[in-house]
Amino acid sequence: MSSENCTMLTEEQMLTISVIEVVTACLSLIGAFSILCFSLGRRKACLPEVFPIFQLSGADVLASVFMIVGAVLYLSNRTCDIITALTKSFYISTFLLTMTYAVEALMRMRDRLHRSSAISMSRGTPLKYIMYAVSWAFPVVVTILLQAFSQISQNDFNTIGTNTTVSDIIGFSCSLCLPVFHYNEDMCWENRENGMEWHNAYRLLFLVPLFLVMVVNVILYIFTYRTFRKSLVSRGLLGYHQRREESHIRNQAIMYLTVFWICWLPSFVLGIISLVMGQSFEMQTYYWLYICQAVLAPLHGFCNCIIYGWKRNGFKQALSERSTLASTNAGSYLSVSL
Structure with missing residues (x-):
């Protein structure tokens, strides 16, 4: 197969994206690991102020580690x-944990509304x-x-062609390999039984929680702000x-x-474009988006350690x-909420 006639990313483009993702994942690993180290080192991981970001940092550490390992293998x-x-x-766990954080903020704000003392929060x-x-x-x-249900056998690679190797497939953006967020119609999925159906299932497994958190978090923080003002x-x-305080909550x-x-x-x-366009999706057209994705998506763990933590x-x-007890004075309540 000639890379010039292929709508998928070239091997050089994939290598560029992979290196970028390794760098950004390393930054997230360092940032999230710093939260874990300080929380455990000072025995504060279970405090209400610390527990949510401790959980989120744990998921960020695991996601970053596996991202880096996958990059090395790729x-x-x-x-x-x-x-x-x-x-x-x-990474899906990090999505859901950010939503859990927002739910906790709303619950504590409602507790503030219905109780006279911040000490009695749930x-x-x-x-x-x-x-x-x-x-x-x-x-x-x-x-x-x-x-497990969609596991590809080694023989599936042999059906692609006598002159095609596994390395050739990886060079053409195999979706079974790094990068984890790439959505494309490639040989790895086309040459397996019900491959496209399984590929769509993988897409939806990632996109549905992501979309859910994007929307639900907006709603939760709107209600949190309104509850605080009330x-x-x-x-x-x-x-x-x-x-x-009101401005702080909003910001x-x-x-x-x-x-x-x-x-x-x-x-x-x-993900949405590739899902809608199907086999007509051309990765080359959206290479700039893949670069943006490589920079921003793995960097979320680093951003989390800053905005939720330090x-x-x-x-x-x-x-x-x-x-070892959390501060329960009224002034500290704001930081517990958001």
Whole structure:
């Protein structure tokens, strides 16, 4: 097959994208690992201020590690479909954990509205722990099951052609290998039984949770902001300090949503375009989007450690406190919420 006549990405383009993804994944690994180290080192991982970002950082670390391992295998011209499946599952976990974070923020804000003291906020709500369990278990279980049912045999590669090797297929953007977010109609899927159906299932497994979180998080933070404002009005607190708190809540919510959308919009757009266009999808046309995706998607873990962790006063205060109990004064409540 001639690369000049192929609508898929060339081997050089794939190598460029892979190297970029390794660099950005390493940054996310360093950032997320710093959250885990400080939280565990100071025995603060279970505090309300720390626990959500600790969970999110754990998923970011695993996703980044498997992304890097997959990149090394890809650059060595080896198939890595199992690694790809695990990478995808842990990135889906990060999606769901960001939504869990937003749900917790809304629950705590409603608690603030209905109770007179921030000390009595809910800590053991079953819904919260159910969401954490689902965020971790659902992506891994479903992805592994899908991988098991759609496992390609070594003989499938032999049906492609006598002069075509596995390395040739990988060079032409095999979807079973790195990069994990590439959506294309390629030989790896066309030369297996019900390959296109399985490929669409992989796409939807990634795109549906991503779209769900993109939409639901916007709704959750809108309700959180409205609930906070309602709590101020109900207490007659509309002074300068309260308006600053209101502005802080709004800006934090906008920042969380903006970072998530910026990081994952290229992947979402590529997935939707390839799903709609099917076999007429030309990867070469959207090479610039693949570059954007390689820069932004794996970098989400690094952004998470900044906006949910090191930039948030409540998180830094919780790590610096000598007591193993979370600060329960009214001033710290804002940081617990957002």
